[in-house]
Amino acid sequence: DAGITQSPRHKVTETGTPVTLRCHQTENHRYMYWYRQDPGHGLRLIHYSYGVKDTDKGEVSDGYSVSRSKTEDFLLTLESATSSQTSVYFCAISEEPVLTDTQYFGPGTRLTVL
Amino acid sequence: AQTVTQSQPEMSVQEAETVTLSCTYDTSESDYYLFWYKQPPSRQMILVIRQEAYKQQNATENRFSVNFQKAAKSFSLKISDSQLGDAAMYFCAYRSLQGAQKLVFGQGTRLTINP
Numbered sequence: 001d002a003g004i005t006q007s008p009r010h011k012v013t014e015t016g017t018p019v020t021l022r023c024h025q026t027e028n029h030r031y032m033y034w035y036r037q038d039p040g041h042g043l044r045l046i047h048y049s050y051g052v053k054d055t056d057k058g059e060v061s062d063g064y065s066v067s068r069s070k071t072e073d074f075l076l077t078l079e080s081a082t083s084s085q086t087s088v089y090f091c092a093i094s095e096e097p098v099l100t101d102t103q104y105f106g107p108g109t110r111l112t113v114l
Numbered sequence: 115a116q117t118v119t120q121s122q123p124e125m126s127v128q129e130a131e132t133v134t135l136s137c138t139y140d141t142s143e144s145d146y147y148l149f150w151y152k153q154p155p156s157r158q159m160i161l162v163i164r165q166e167a168y169k170q171q172n173a174t175e176n177r178f179s180v181n182f183q184k185a186a187k188s189f190s191l192k193i194s195d196s197q198l199g200d201a202a203m204y205f206c207a208y209r210s211l212q213g214a215q216k217l218v219f220g221q222g223t224r225l226t227i228n229p
Binding site for chain 1: 115118120149151156157158159161164205207209214215216217218219220221222
């Protein structure tokens with residue numbers, strides 16, 4: 001299994017509070033991704049990173065920001081959480097896409113915004 | 115933009131029987147990858163099988179095989195000799211060879227195995 005951890009694994013928070021989710025990898029992969037999973041939608045890409053300090057938006061990026069100051073860590077921040085951001089969040093990693101076709105997923109973080 | 119559609123929200127099969135999960139996709143690209151991921155109750159996303167679009171031969175991994183019809187943009191998953199451990203959500207996913215090559219997922223199919 002790829003060395004990917006996510007923290008916290010579960011979190012309950014109040015509307016309007018900031019929340020940061022962490023993805024940590026031990027594989028030294030260049031690409032990292034944040035997805036959210038909601039019923040009826042599968043997984044949708046929020047943001048991704050293609051290197052330290054290099055990030056870009058996915059299809060559902062509104063209300064989220066990311067940072068990557070080290071190869072191994074990719075942080076997802078909800079500046080002011082809303083109930084619509086209640087979801088399961090997955091981190092994924094990949095080597096250079098030209099070298100591999102596979103993304104490996106972390107265990108997920110269940111976030112509930114009350 | 116690419117889209118992936120799984121038209122079967124739920125499927126069930128008797129243990130030891132064969133089941134086929136459907137997936138269609140829309141793209142204007144000629145080269146890409148397609149995947150099936152399994153998500154058991156543990157929520158872990160597990161890669162089941164992959165298919166390169168430039169390969170005509172259908173991919174096979176033990177009891178799992180695909181029927182890839184490029185012209186029809188169809189990518190179905192066949193599970194033979196179904197086992198109780200196959201019960202899970204199954205997601206079809208598309209990956210472009212362009213840009214960051216992110217995954218685009220279908221909505222998922224929940225597979226139940228009846229003993």
